[in-house]
Amino acid sequence: MFNNSSANRPLWLIPLAVGVLFLFLPLLGLDYGTSRQVQLSIILALVVSGMNLSLGYAGELALGQVAMYAAGAYAAGLLSIHGQTDLLIQLAAAGLSGLVVGVLTGVPGLRMGSWTLAMTSFFLVLLVPDIISVFKEYTGGRNGLAGINPPTVFGYDLGSTGYYVAMVLVTMAWFAAMRNIVASRMGLALRVLKKSPVLASAMGISVYRMKLMAYALAAIPAGLAGALFANLDLYVSPESIGFGFAVTVLAASVLGGSMSVYGAIAGAGVLQFALNYSSDLQQFSPLIAGVILIVGGVALTGGLAGMGETTVRWLGARLAGAGNDNARASAGASAGTLDHIDGQPLIANDVSKSFGGNQALDGVSLQAMPGAITALIGPNGSGKTTLLNIICGFYRGQSGEISLGGKEMHGLAPDRVARLGVSRTFQTPHIPDQLTVKEVVITGRYTHEQASILGVLFRSPRYRRIVRNDERDAKRVLELVGLAHLESVVATSLPLGQRRLLELARCLISNPGAILLDEVASGLDENEIKVLSRILRELRDKGSTIVLVEHNFQLVTSLADQIFVLAQGRVMSSGTPEHVRADPKVKREYLGVDTGNGDQE
Amino acid sequence: MTLVWGGLALGAIYALVAIGYNIVYLSAKTFNFAHAQLLMLGVFVTYTCLMEWRLPWLLVIVLAAAAVAVVAAIENLVAVRPVKDVHNILVTTLGASTFLDGTVSLIWGNQPLAVSFPLGGNAIDLLGGRVYPIEPILILLVIVIVLADFWISRRFLVGLALRAMSEDPEAAQLRGVNIRAMAFGAFVAAGALAGAAAVFVGPKTFAVSTLGDSLALKGFVALAIGGFGSMPGALVGGAAVGLVEILAARYLGGEYSNPMIFVMLLTVFIIRPAGLFVHSSERTV
Amino acid sequence: MTKHRKPILEVKNLTTGYGDLVVVRDLSFEVYPGEITVLLGRNGAGKTSSLRALGGLNPLLSGSIRLGDVDLGRVPAAARVRMGLSYVQEGKRVFHKLSVEQNLLLGGYSLPVGRRQIEGEIERIYGLFPILKQKRHDKAGSMSGGQQQMLAIGQALMAQPKVLLLDEPSGGLAPVIVNEVFRTVDQLKDEGLAVLLVEQAVEASLEIADSVTVLDVGHTVFSARTEERDDMLDAVKEAYMGHPTS
Secondary structure, three states: OOOHHHHHOOOOHHHHHHHHHHHOHHHHOOOHHHHHHHHHHHHHHHHHHHHHHHHHHOOOOOOOHHHHHHHHHHHHHHHHHOOOOEHHHHHHHHHHHHHHHHHHHHHHHHHOOHHHHHHHHHHHHHHHHHHHHHOHHHHOHHHOEOOOOOOEEOOEEOHHHHHHHHHHHHHHHHHHHHHHHHOOHHHHHHHHHHHOHHHHHHOOOOHHHHHHHHHHHHHHHHHHHHHHHHHHHOOEOHHHOOHHHHHHHHHHHHHHOOOOOOHHHHHHHHHHHHHHOOHHHHOOHHHHHHHHHHHHHHOOOOHHHHHHHHHHHHHHHHHHOOOOOOOOOOOOOOOOOOOOOOOOOEEEEEEEEEEOOEEEEEEEEEEEOOOEEEEEEOOOOOOHHHHHHHHHOOOOOOEEEEEEOOEEOOOOOHHHHHHHOEEEOOOOOOOOOOOEHHHHHHHOOOOOOOOOHHHHHHOOHHHHHHHHHHHHHHHHHHHHHOOHHHOOOEHHHOOHHHHHHHHHHHHHOOOOOEEEEEOOOOOOOHHHHHHHHHHHHHHHHOOOEEEEEEOOHHHHHHHOOEEEEEEOOEEEEEEOHHHHHHOHHHHHHHHOOOOOOOOOO | OHHHHHHHHHHHHHHHHHHHHHHHHHHHOOOOOOHHHHHHHHHHHHHHHHHHOOOOHHHHHHHHHHHHHHHHHHHHHHHHOOOOOOOHHHHHHHHHHHHHHHHHHHHHOOOOEOOOOOOOOOOEEEOOEEEOOHHHHHHHHHHHHHHHHHHHHHHOHHHHHHHHHHHOHHHHHHOOOOHHHHHHHHHHHHHHHHHHHHHHHHHHHOEOOOHHHHHHHHHHHHHHHHOOOOHHHHHHHHHHHHHHHHHHHHHOOHHHHHHHHHHHHHHHHHHOOOOOOOOOOOOOO | OHHHOOOOEEEEEEEEEEOOEEEEEEEEEEEOOOOEEEEEEOOOOOHHHHHHHHHOOOOEEEEEEEEOOEEOOOOOHHHHHHHOEEEEOOOOOOOOOOEHHHHHHHHOOOOOOOHHHHHHHHHHHHHHOHHHHHOOOOEHHHOOHHHHHHHHHHHHHOOOOOEEEEEOOOOOOOHHHHHHHHHHHHHHHHOOOEEEEEEOOHHHHHHHOOEEEEEEOOEEEEEEEHHHOOOHHHHHHHHHHOOOOO
16 A cells, blocks of 8 residues: 555545545534634635646646636626526536636636746736626626525525535545546646656647646636635625635645645645634734745645655555565566567658757758667767757758658647657656656656546546556566566656666657657666667667667767768768768767777777 | 826836846846835835834935845845745745735735825926826836946946846856855845835825735736836836726726736737747747 | 976866766866866767866866865855856857957956956957957857857956866867967967866867876776877877777
């Protein structure tokens, strides 16, 4: 139970028990004040949970949750005033309203950088009272929306206890959904995105769509919370939905731990009781919220949930003892279990690119074939990295064609290029934090076989099948690179050599048409280079298309079947290692030496 | 014309906030969310010094600048410097701004307090509109600040160092520029400037504890419209926001001001994402 | 003969890298006043990383760096400039948005003197690179690569260094310009400056070198003084090509 991967699979048994406990709270005979605080905490927790999804998991600070909350509250309130008192219909409408506001504001907001999104979303919060005023015939303007009828379900009046139970059930349902999102491949993909947008798009994930999805999903609990609030007081006032509320939500999120599922409940509960239980404290609430934000932002990166998790892990480690170091048998790479890799020819034809007046690439052509290792070498500034970035879609060249398996792809966005089958590694390995080796590898399959969001939420049979495939393929590629025995280790703790192999495995799992390795040998010692070389030869023999972008001349000449030497934006020489090594131009320009002797192994 | 004066004067205040954001942004590539709250604090300090203690206004400028500079320094040491992940500065400076909001309303309450302008409060006729003397003075003040910035950043070594640092911090370091100290200095200087300018802002806005929040957002809109890092952009952006706000309120109704500003912001984002005065460049990996 | 002199820059067992990626291991060499020390090696051998560690941009993971009598171990980059260590990075990193003259002014930022003296210092640089005087009011970004390289060197000289670190001044320049740059470096050396030159252009830099160290994959594979070896070029070639790997 307490293996290393538990960090990413939030528990469900204990939270379920807590939820059931909450259900029976009214039986304990709480006084009005306390039960009201509990109800307000529940509402706050829903909004905070939405913020966790967009801030903690998608990494975007946006306070728009408050606007979505307002949309939900007014949607529910207006329905009720117009005779539709059924809570289920109101909740559906409120969730949908939140979603609409989320999408409408997310589309322009997410195109900008993080500062801009933060500010535009703040602005959105500021707009709420104005928009309510603009439509005052419907919303009651600054006087608030009065005359909301008590909620019903299928025609039955809920009563105060019934309504309380309904609130808890809705909250439990959302948190179950949130847990399912976070503990899914989508949760993994979000972590990749948070680590590095460049990495995400190189793995075929559309950064923009992923962020929009998280932001829009996060709108749903805010909308639901709005509906619950409208039916609690049977009155909605624009004053309760302002900037102060937005800051409270953020403070609760940071306090509870933004990158957590259940931290939202803890954070919301603490803030609700701390700030509002005693009216003496109310005037200090901005001070308290401010301090929480500062301290939380500086120190407590995991929030309360992080502290809880650390404790649980510590206890778990104690109970389990040090029995986790089993199966260290096959340290070297074994014969892989992937029989054949379906490599595609990668062809660049006459690619040119200039930055300002500087011609970085001038009519470069390159062919990399399946079953061969093709190396691209050249001094600093020769255009290697530029060419790599153009192939991967991070730059667009001024002219030229690039195709994989005959499909033209020059000028496509990086995530499209990746989905067409171009997979790459990075000079410094990009590994998301806190994921296990196996999970990191699985992220490479995210776009290879995609699951719908509904599938994720309800764990559909198709989703379960995809997850089984994830596991199976992850095992295979990890065996291929010799990391199978480390599958449940936290990936960022691996030494550099193994992190490079892990990146290679992550490429392989998507069954790529071509693999681009950017300085894959840099920083490795000779043993690690030997292991790497063996694996690369193995992959080549299975039919993979491999492109090495390298500094290490010796490695290249010993490994590559075909070498392209770039200098000043042109292909200066190309051919077999023997040919290139013997080329006097290469010796002079690239090695800087005019030598008569050949290279020696 | 009266409306235009009013709009431009308001815009000058937004430009002041945007300039403050800019100084911090140029020196450290981060934002101080609490900058508008620093300006607000300056307005309250002005109120106490000028209206309660009846100090001479030149002295008040010095006192307000000093007080706000000290608070800015504390903010930097507590909420900016210790933050490891740049993204978290969003959260911590927002925390600082909330804290300042709370502090101000605890000390001075929530009622708007009038601050009179030391150089006269009677309306005069100017270029076909009726204005209070504070209005053209605010506009002049912000223009002078931008010109002064232009002059300092070209003429003085420390200004050059700041520009160099915003272009390439590493290379600036290799020329002997202590970038940590410079970033701190810029942060505090932005605070001092906000404090000094607050003496002129108070008579226009009143001292009120919600001032920070609305200035923060509109100052940001001014900045985004002009382009991050551009001082003339801050001027133009501020004027645009001020004018739209006043004109929308006059012709459409007060509740339309903010939505119209928002529409303008989105329009600029769609047409020129980097702002009017900044050219966007190709991203590198 | 130089054995009796004191090195101005003394590097012992320098190990540096990024995070857990160790790029250079146990690099040792000395730099003397009035001499040019050349650090050679292929791409990725760790030359630039070594310079960055000397300049204070990369952490010193182990080993020591002494400038004169001072241990530079934990001294921040900006302070090293004041102590007399000027570093010209590769890729002509001048400030493109500033004018030539402003770039030079900034080069004198660390000098403990007044504005007037700094301006006098600028005249000295103009004497060294007359083209800069012609272009004094142009934006640095608008100049050609060779002119930017001269500006970068001039900017570093403004700080009146005892040691000048030069990272690939020949990179991306036409041979004529490279010759001019190297001639200037040679002239500076004759004035008593200690120069540490990192290069890929082997033959050109050997012509002006007083001592040579060759790096490969983070290790020193060759080190010698020019006067001790008549066959320097051959020896360096051998060091370049002869290092076996898998």
